Amino acid sequence: MTNSPTLKEVAQRAGVHVTTASRALNPATSSLVNPATMRRVQAAARELRYQPNAMARGLKTAKSMSVGVLLPDLTNPLFPPIVRGIEDVLAASGYTTLIANTDNDLERQRTLFDTLRARQVDGVIIATARRDDNLFTEAHQQGVRMVMVNRRVDQSDIPSVTGDDHDGIAMAVRHLIELGHTRIAHVAGPQHTSTGRTRQRAYRQALDDAGIELDPGLLVTANEFTEVEGAKATRAMFEAGKRPTAVVAANDMIALGCLDVFNERRMRCPDDISLVGFNDMPFVDRLTPPLSTVHVPHYQIGAEAARMLLDRLANPDLPAKSITLPATLVLRESTAAPAV
Amino acid sequence: MTNSPTLKEVAQRAGVHVTTASRALNPATSSLVNPATMRRVQAAARELRYQPNAMARGLKTAKSMSVGVLLPDLTNPLFPPIVRGIEDVLAASGYTTLIANTDNDLERQRTLFDTLRARQVDGVIIATARRDDNLFTEAHQQGVRMVMVNRRVDQSDIPSVTGDDHDGIAMAVRHLIELGHTRIAHVAGPQHTSTGRTRQRAYRQALDDAGIELDPGLLVTANEFTEVEGAKATRAMFEAGKRPTAVVAANDMIALGCLDVFNERRMRCPDDISLVGFNDMPFVDRLTPPLSTVHVPHYQIGAEAARMLLDRLANPDLPAKSITLPATLVLRESTAAPAV
DNA sequence: CCTGCGTGTGCAATCGTTTTCCGCCCAGAC
DNA sequence: GTCTGGGCGGAAAACGATTGCACACGCAGG
Known part of the structure; x- marks a missing residue:
């Protein structure tokens, strides 16, 4: 900004060479300098409100x-x-x-x-x-x-x-199964991301583990982790005539999109259809309805x-x-x- | 990171002095150098994926x-x-x-x-x-x-x-008055901030303009712009026996706190009490109920x-x-x- | 043929630090 | 009194870029 004090000025004020000032101010090298002069330098630095120039330092130290x-x-x-x-x-x-x-x-x-x-x-x-x-x-x-x-x-x-994407989804699916659901859909995220992919796989495996056969029509994938893409994908699923009783969304944003589509179709959540999100984003606890989701720290x-x-x-x-x-x-x- | 190419290396590759390389790569000074050599330098820079060292540049240019x-x-x-x-x-x-x-x-x-x-x-x-x-x-x-x-x-x-803090609050208060409210409370924000202060003043003035006398008990102030402080302040107001029919919160976080207190007291919003927030934060449109608020760009x-x-x-x-x-x-x- | 000028390039200093290498000084031992 | 060695502190060289200045060259005008 404006003329910040430089190390040289600190050194002058303390009556030492700039080298010494550098050493005095640097914890790693301050042992090389006499305690008394170190105090002098530090006092001078404090008075001048000296801040080492990060760019100069960075240039030298790489x-x-x-x-x-x-x-x-x-x-x-x-x-x-x-x-x-x-x-x-x-x-x-x-x-x-x-x-x-x-x-x-x-x-x-x-x-x-x-x-x-x-x-x-x-x-x-x-x-x-x-x-x-x-x-x-x-x-x-x-x-x-x-x-x-x-x-x-x-x-x-x-x-x-x-x-733990895999475990998170597994818990979500198991929970829905325990509630009695069998037609459980997954709105997956983009498969070019590891999260989209492993969550989708976890969903398949969880169904498999429970002995539920996957209905391929219940697995749709959103192009992005966004509300609109999530809505698009679940809308497509319904328009294809699929009728899940529960949906596992690949993340909370997609879950938001699911909720939008539920509203469009006058389906009440959770009465008509259950929904689980992923991430436990801030504020999803205040949605209508408060969203069940997988919390990630x-x-x-x-x-x-x-x-x-x-x-x-x-x-x-x-x-x-x-x-x-x-x-x-x-x-x-x-x-x-x-x-x- | 690792040995990024330096300007000197670019210069060597292009067969020119580092000065020339600098000038060639810098739009402001590139007019000083022969177009042909400029192209050579730029080609060299591209091949080496040269990125100027921001710290060195910054040190020199201040x-x-x-x-x-x-x-x-x-x-x-x-x-x-x-x-x-x-x-x-x-x-x-x-x-x-x-x-x-x-x-x-x-x-x-x-x-x-x-x-x-x-x-x-x-x-x-x-x-x-x-x-x-x-x-x-x-x-x-x-x-x-x-x-x-x-x-x-x-x-x-x-x-x-x-x-526009003042105008925003004025609109909110006017809206409530038009709906028929007269006992309108304000949960103000910290008065050491300009936002907290001017919103509070705007509230007073809006009441005044409408010929409504301020009930001092309906003006409480939160210590911070947070949900818990907002809740604390509005809880105090109710415990003092005040019964507003509408609340203007100094911002949406405080409004969240108001909603919490409404719930505690089994008051339904908006049936029993109206609420207006400030800021139009993301996701307040998905609260229960969707929050009326002052949108700020x-x-x-x-x-x-x-x-x-x-x-x-x-x-x-x-x-x-x-x-x-x-x-x-x-x-x-x-x-x-x-x-x- | 010399001067003068403009264009393009190189030289060297510089920005504010850190760091290596020395030299000084002084205490202590002989 | 001289020598040794440790402890402090200074000189100077970097780090990678920018920039004022000087220089070389080609060419036009006298």
Whole structure:
């Protein structure tokens, strides 16, 4: 901004060489300087409200003390908790977070990723991965430190932190079966994402485990994890004449779309049809009806991802590990026994 | 990350001096270099996937091409739209956004503000201002470029972009009066914020304009713009024996708290009591009942603030202006005529 | 043939730090 | 009194870009 004081000025005021000032102010090297002069320097720094110029430091140390976060859209309520988790642990270690919204646009994503690299971020946390993503796998092979949150990339050793998609869906389906449902539909998410895919597979397997044969017409897939795409897919299912008594949505946004379609068709939830979402986004407990959904600890996912990245920055050749955090089924009022 | 190519390498590959490479790659100076060699340099840059080192550039140019955003909590649904507005226009001009969450903690805010300055941000957008804030007024006087969003600081010439708080509340109160309400309460927000204060004043004035005398017991104030503080304040009002037929909440979070208290007391909204919120946060249209509220164009507020900051960066001694964007009343199902 | 000018390029300094390498000083041992 | 060695602190070289300045060259005009 305006003439911030520089290290040289601090040094002058303390009557020492700039080198000494640098050492005095840096905890790692302050042992090299006489305690008395160290105090002098620190006093001078305090009086001048000295803040080291991060760019100069970064240029020299080849570390920016910043990490980038790539996500589809901050406006999606799923992400703020993740981001807070990330920021809180990174900030505690002195790192700054750079957020970039891709809007699911691959072109844009590439650009944003490049600007992050231009800014010399020390690492990247990625929430936008596709299963076959090669932008990230290439970068990973080139040594870019990264960890995936929420979604993963197929067949890669990129570390990741995700919720337990499989178990979450299994719990949801089992719950519906216990209530007496047999015609259970799934509105799947985009299959190019790991979440869309593994949730869909979990749905199939849960039915299978219960000895219920899958009616292929009850499995539809939304093109995006959004309300409108979710609505589109479930509308198509009904228009094809399918009549499920319960729906498992691949996430809460899609569940919102399901609710819209239920309303269009004057079906009451849960009286006429049950619905389970996924994620337990903020405010879904205040919907009409309050949504039963699979809770995923998003803040912890973010925090854990940040910790993992920090570990890998400190120790570059740590083996890549993938953490999955447990999901829990939270029952509210959108599920009930099927009407007879 | 790993050995990103440097300008020197690009220059070598193109067979020119690093100076020339710099000029060739920089649109502002590229006219100084022969078109043919410019093409050579650009080709070399492309082949190497060269990205200029932002820290080196920033160090030399004394510009970081980044701006900081200070907000209370990203997790509050009010903020993501504002942030997107900011990021979208800043990104279009090549700026990066640094987000910091203060959690309404003044100490933390000071620290975060300092780290932003250490990172040499070119400007700051602030959503956490208090009416009497001196951290920011001082910084402003020192020449730190900033603009306030949403909230303002009293008696200062810091530029700001806000919604029309006064008009918004006036519309809400008038609407309730037209429905036949006379015992209209206001759950105000913290009075150390400009929003809390001007909304409260607008409420008083709207009553006055309608010739309704203010019952002081119907004006309570929440300590924070949160659900629990909102609930606490409205609960206190009821416990004092007050019986409004309508409530104007200072924002949607507080309105959520009002709804909680209505439920506690088995009052139905809108049958027994009407409620109007403020902000039109995402998802309040899906509450039970869908919330009537004052819509504020948050994305535009963010975008406008960013544009204003950009203007001031380009032209430092632009006169400070304050923009207020129009609010609109959106009627849903939480308001009705009072029961007779 | 010389001067002058414009165009295109290179040289070198610089931004604010960190860091390696030295040299100084002084205490203590002989 | 000289020598040794440790502890402090300074000199200078980076890091990767930008930029004012100088220089080389070609060409036109006198």
